[in-house]
Amino acid sequence: MGNEADIKFPISMDWTTDEIVQVVHFFEAVNDAYEKGVDRETLLTRYRQFKNVVPSKAEEKQHFKDYEEQTGQSAYHVVKHARENAEIEVIKMK
Incomplete structure (x- = not known):
């Protein structure tokens, strides 16, 4: 994938700065799952924070x-994989 700076994260102008940060952190975790792997609990925590906003x-x-x-990365599949594989500590998508 390309540079994260090139990604226009899907955000709403109605959100607070804190809410925007939470959403961006979730999508960064999705990106990490594709790039290098992400701790499963970190990903699921960030998804819960995302769901509080959305x-x-x-x-x-x-x-x-x-x-x-924008990215070719499926947030849905990352979350689904994390939920269905409790025994895996690091989520790494192919």
Whole structure:
């Protein structure tokens, strides 16, 4: 993947600075899962924080789609993999 600075993270102008930071941290964890691997608990914690900001499933799907269109990385598949594989400490996508 390219430089993280080139990624336009899907955010809303209605969010507070803290909420934006939480969403960006989640998408950074998704990127890490593809680039080098990410601690499973860290990823799931960041996903829970993301869901506090984006509780709507429809809105979540739109943000995931926007992110995937830019990066080719599926946040949905990263979270699904982390949830289904409790025995794995580090989530690394191929």
